[in-house]
Amino acid sequence: MKPFNVFPYDSNINFIRLRWLSLGIALAMLLVAVGGMVVKGFNFALDFTGGAVTEMRFEKPVDVDDVRERLDRAGYGGAQVQSFGSGNDLLIRLQPKQAAAGAEDKGNTTASDVQNALAFEGNPGKVLRSEVVGPQVGKDLAINGLWALIFVVVGFLIYISFRFEKKFAIAAVLTTLHDVVVVTGWFALSGHEFDLTVLAGVLSVMGFSINDTIVVFDRVRENFRSMRATPQEILNKSINQTLSRTVITSFVAFLTVFALYLYGGGSLQGMAESQMIGIIIGTLSSIFVACPLLTIGFLKVTKQDLMPKAKDEAALARRP
Amino acid sequence: MLTYPRWKYFVILIVLLLSALYALPNIYPQDPSVQVTASRGAKVDPALSAQVSTTLKQAGVTPKSVELDNGNLLVRLNNADQQIKANDVLRDKLGSNYVVALNLASTVPNWLEKIGAKPMLLGLDLQGGVHFLMQVDQKAALDKRMDATAEDVRVSLRDGRVRYDSVERRGGNTIIATLANAADAEKARVEIAKSQPNLLLDVQGNTLSVQVSEAEMQRMAVEAIEQNVGTLRNRINALGVSEPIIQRQGSDRIVVQLPGVQDTAQAKRILGATATLEYRGVVEGNAYDAVATGNVPPEARVYYRRELGPDGKPMPVLLNKRVIASGDQLVGATSMMDSQTGTPAVSVRLNGVGGQRMFDYTTDHVGKPMAVVYIERIPEVRVVDGKEVRTTKVNEEVISVANINGVFGKEFQTTGLDSSKEAADLALLLRSGSLAAPMDFIEERIVGPSLGRENIERGLTAVVYSFSFALVFFLFYYRVFGIITCLALLLNMLMLIAVMSLFNATLTLPGLAGIALTVGMSVDANVLINERIREELRLGLPPQTAIAEGYERASGTIADANLTAILAGVALFAFGTGPVKGFAVSLIVGIATSMYTAVGVSRAIATLIYGGRRKIKSIWI
Numbered sequence: 038m039k040p041f042n043v044f045p046y047d048s049n050i051n052f053i054r055l056r057w058l059s060l061g062i063a064l065a066m067l068l069v070a071v072g073g074m075v076v077k078g079f080n081f082a083l084d085f086t087g088g089a090v091t092e093m094r095f096e097k098p099v100d101v102d103d104v105r106e107r108l109d110r111a112g113y114g115g116a117q118v119q120s121f122g123s124g125n126d127l128l129i130r131l132q133p134k135q136a137a138a139g140a141e142d143k144g145n146t147t148a149s150d151v152q153n154a155l156a157f158e159g160n161p162g163k164v165l166r167s168e169v170v171g172p173q174v175g176k177d178l179a180i181n182g183l184w185a186l187i188f189v190v191v192g193f194l195i196y197i198s199f200r201f202e203k204k205f206a207i208a209a210v211l212t213t214l215h216d217v218v219v220v221t222g223w224f225a226l227s228g229h230e231f232d233l234t235v236l237a238g239v240l241s242v243m244g245f246s247i248n249d250t251i252v253v254f255d256r257v258r259e260n261f262r263s264m265r266a267t268p269q270e271i272l273n274k275s276i277n278q279t280l281s282r283t284v285i286t287s288f289v290a291f292l293t294v295f296a297l298y299l300y301g302g303g304s305l306q307g308m309a310e311s312q313m314i315g316i317i318i319g320t321l322s323s324i325f326v327a328c329p330l331l332t333i334g335f336l337k338v339t340k341q342d343l344m345p346k347a348k349d350e351a352a353l354a355r356r357p
Numbered sequence: 358m359l360t361y362p363r364w365k366y367f368v369i370l371i372v373l374l375l376s377a378l379y380a381l382p383n384i385y386p387q388d389p390s391v392q393v394t395a396s397r398g399a400k401v402d403p404a405l406s407a408q409v410s411t412t413l414k415q416a417g418v419t420p421k422s423v424e425l426d427n428g429n430l431l432v433r434l435n436n437a438d439q440q441i442k443a444n445d446v447l448r449d450k451l452g453s454n455y456v457v458a459l460n461l462a463s464t465v466p467n468w469l470e471k472i473g474a475k476p477m478l479l480g481l482d483l484q485g486g487v488h489f490l491m492q493v494d495q496k497a498a499l500d501k502r503m504d505a506t507a508e509d510v511r512v513s514l515r516d517g518r519v520r521y522d523s524v525e526r527r528g529g530n531t532i533i534a535t536l537a538n539a540a541d542a543e544k545a546r547v548e549i550a551k552s553q554p555n556l557l558l559d560v561q562g563n564t565l566s567v568q569v570s571e572a573e574m575q576r577m578a579v580e581a582i583e584q585n586v587g588t589l590r591n592r593i594n595a596l597g598v599s600e601p602i603i604q605r606q607g608s609d610r611i612v613v614q615l616p617g618v619q620d621t622a623q624a625k626r627i628l629g630a631t632a633t634l635e636y637r638g639v640v641e642g643n644a645y646d647a648v649a650t651g652n653v654p655p656e657a658r659v660y661y662r663r664e665l666g667p668d669g670k671p672m673p674v675l676l677n678k679r680v681i682a683s684g685d686q687l688v689g690a691t692s693m694m695d696s697q698t699g700t701p702a703v704s705v706r707l708n709g710v711g712g713q714r715m716f717d718y719t720t721d722h723v724g725k726p727m728a729v730v731y732i733e734r735i736p737e738v739r740v741v742d743g744k745e746v747r748t749t750k751v752n753e754e755v756i757s758v759a760n761i762n763g764v765f766g767k768e769f770q771t772t773g774l775d776s777s778k779e780a781a782d783l784a785l786l787l788r789s790g791s792l793a794a795p796m797d798f799i800e801e802r803i804v805g806p807s808l809g810r811e812n813i814e815r816g817l818t819a820v821v822y823s824f825s826f827a828l829v830f831f832l833f834y835y836r837v838f839g840i841i842t843c844l845a846l847l848l849n850m851l852m853l854i855a856v857m858s859l860f861n862a863t864l865t866l867p868g869l870a871g872i873a874l875t876v877g878m879s880v881d882a883n884v885l886i887n888e889r890i891r892e893e894l895r896l897g898l899p900p901q902t903a904i905a906e907g908y909e910r911a912s913g914t915i916a917d918a919n920l921t922a923i924l925a926g927v928a929l930f931a932f933g934t935g936p937v938k939g940f941a942v943s944l945i946v947g948i949a950t951s952m953y954t955a956v957g958v959s960r961a962i963a964t965l966i967y968g969g970r971r972k973i974k975s976i977w978i
Binding site: 304 | 482490492798799800801802803804805807808811812815816818819820822823824826827830831834866867869870873874876877878880881884885888892910913914917918919920921922923924925926927928929931932933934936937940941944
């Protein structure tokens with residue numbers, strides 16, 4: 038029985054010929070992403086900015102303006118109030134009150150304060166979730182995120198240099214960084230909230246993106262050793278040979294993350310969003326960016342780069 | 358051709374059995390329950406069990422069971438509402454001799470527990486509760502230790518009969534002692550070195566500089582945070598929370614997680630109460646005059662008593678600057694009725710150093726008054742010029758002044774408390790030990806129990822859907838090999854759950870996301886293999902060779918691709934906190950297990966299906 042296939046067996050698209058175009062587009066995306074980050078900045082969530090957020094559920098829908106007014110009276114000016122879900126749920130963001138002097142105020146938490154302020158007659162509210170975070174914590178998180186990024190980049194460089202070759206390591210890391218920056222840039226441009234789970238999502242994009250790229254590179258290495266052709270032909274062939282695998286994997290991975298986005302509820306949506314975009318960008322870049330990078334400038338690979346040479350050198354060294 | 362060693366099948370069978378066994382506890386639901394533990398010498402016995410049963414019956418609560426277990430009483434209930442009701446009723450009835458805590462009791466059968474099979478712990482986001490992150494004020498802790506060191510230097514000099522003009526703290530970690538006589542410098546150095554060998558000493562003329570080494574400062578900082586962790590643990594035990602998490606994070610933070618607790622105000626009060634005691638000698642002289650004229654004796658400081666004087670203002674009292682004993686030297690405290698006066702009192706026990714000091718002081722000062730100072734620290738946050746400024750208000754009150762009526766050693770009593778409740782409160786705070794350094798709450802999260810339940814449902818739904826999406830796609834796309842892939846994926850999931858349960862990992866909402874993502878990533882290995890087999894078939898290899906080649910050739914790629922992905926997971930784990938760590942754990946474990954199932958297990962199944970037959974014309978892939 039004939040197998041199903043996404044791509045015909047002998048697809049032979051000349052990706053390398055398109056390299057200037059595809060690299061140009063990648064660069065443009067990168068610049069737009071960086072521009073977005075610089076100009077618009079991020080809509081950082083509480084995890085990073087510090088502050089207080091309280092999620093409440095009421096028995097009946099409540100009037101958002103009324104809520105704002107009540108909070109104002111309770112001493113929380115400029116509170117952001119937003120209803121979500123069925124309209125009975127409220128998300129309230131505010132700056133926590135400075136701890137008032139006097140021992141009896143010490144135990145007062147923002148959550149119970151908000152609950153008191155919003156004690157509607159016959160429509161009691163329940164606190165579903167409440168968070169108060171100091172700004173110091175956010176700074177630490179950002180720094181840790183940066184360290185994680187550096188750790189990953191260095192780790193990739195070492196591992197790939199060791200298993201493949203330095204040029205491959207640099208190309209793979211550049212591709213991965215490109216993906217991370219573009220995904221991060223998306224959050225700046227769209228203004229979607231950037232919280233801790235999004236950060237985790239963005240970092241996991243690195244794992245996915247490098248995975249995709251390595252599979253293609255692995256085939257490049259194999260073909261360099263077994264085929265007689267110019268580097269460009271080999272790169273092209275490798276991309277085409279792995280094309281259906283790349284697309285299928287990404288499709289299934291996208292499906293699973295899409296399920297997270299659909300059914301995981303609010304707190305997983307940001308993470309799922311970062312991963313959905315990451316999977317798309319990662320797939321495209323492993324096809325259009327990673328290999329073309331190996332044809333330009335100092336990253337240009339030759340057969341010599343990939344032939345197993347350790348043995349020959351050892352043998353040569355033994356000669357008188 | 359297509360063969361697979363028999364012992365590998367054996368391994369797979371064992372892995373399958375073990376995975377099933379260790380994943381099993383997760384399907385047993387937990388009973389909402391109330392746990393009663395004895396405190397203060399009370400006993401948990403069948404009589405208590407009977408008392409609890411009748412109390413609950415009167416309140417209209419029917420427990421599932423009331424069990425005696427390791428000296429605890431476990432009351433299993435039918436639902437969360439009954440649990441809360443039972444908790445309130447029992448707390449009122451049993452009073453302070455017992456600690457009543459909400460708990461979730463496992464229903465996992467004994468034989469499973471015996472072999473170490475436990476369900477995964479649920480993170481706060483999945484079961485509700487409170488989370489605090491506390492910042493320890495290391496500077497204050499070091500300040501306190503430096504003051505104590507300066508005092509020790511003074512004592513050493515006095516004991517060695519070296520006259521000195523002053524002993525002062527300078528800057529960070531230096532103390533300068535100015536001696537009356539330059540000739541005494543060497544003698545002073547020897548005296549101090551004798552009592553405190555790990556100080557760095559340097560003599561210059563008649564000044565002696567005493568330095569605390571960097572290593573010593575480091576040690577002090579670590580000690581301070583460890584003492585705080587211990588103190589918090591004691592205080593939380595008094596709060597009655599089952600399975601709290603109290604952990605050091607970094608060099609100056611402590612994480613406290615209290616599952617099931619909803620009343621943050623109470624939790625914060627108990628955790629944040631930074632009260633300590635200091636015993637100080639009373640300096641003779643008229644305190645009112647001293648306050649009015651500002652002429653305070655050099656060795657004294659003005660303190661105020663808690664009670665108000667006849668003029669309606671707190672009464673001042675002059676106390677020695679030198680602390681006789683302080684909270685961190687306190688070993689235990691119990692409230693009691695003083696047998697002589699019949700008033701409430703707290704019986705106090707000090708450690709060796711504190712006891713010795715108390716002994717020395719009281720030996721010289723029998724009949725003279727000594728005061729107990731109660732110090733409370735209240736953190737304040739103010740915004741000045743748009744910047745947050747953290748300050749601390751320190752409340753110092755003299756809670757008792759009493760004449761020393763004998764020589765005290767390690768054990769003695771503090772009297773002069775207003776009520777037995779006050780005595781009990783004070784004893785509790787003292788018993789919990791004091792904090793070595795003050796702490797501020799910098800992060801606080803509450804997750805309601807209903808949201809926790811919703812999160813679990815949503816997370817599980819998401820995982821089930823993402824799993825089903827993948828399975829359906831594979832069955833459709835690769836047919837027979839789709840079935841193989843699906844079986845491998847299922848075993849992968851089972852292994853992942855088993856490994857996470859075995860290592861006691863905490864399952865969080867992002868962790869569930871990690872499991873879903875694992876499905877997405879582990880799919881990759883299977884796709885690589887299946888596509889490779891197709892490719893080999895197209896090249897004209899006979900089916901069985903194609904399968905063998907496909908697995909062989911894809912393995913290297915899979916290893917390279919997955920190891921790099923694990924690297925990213927490790928970074929997430931190393932630099933992440935809380936939920937992100939949970940995500941990283943499931944990702945790392947998931948990728949690792951998927952490498953085995955995709956390469957090893959699916960190959961075994963494929964061989965099982967296609968290996969035995971002599972000739973195969975075509976395979977369904």
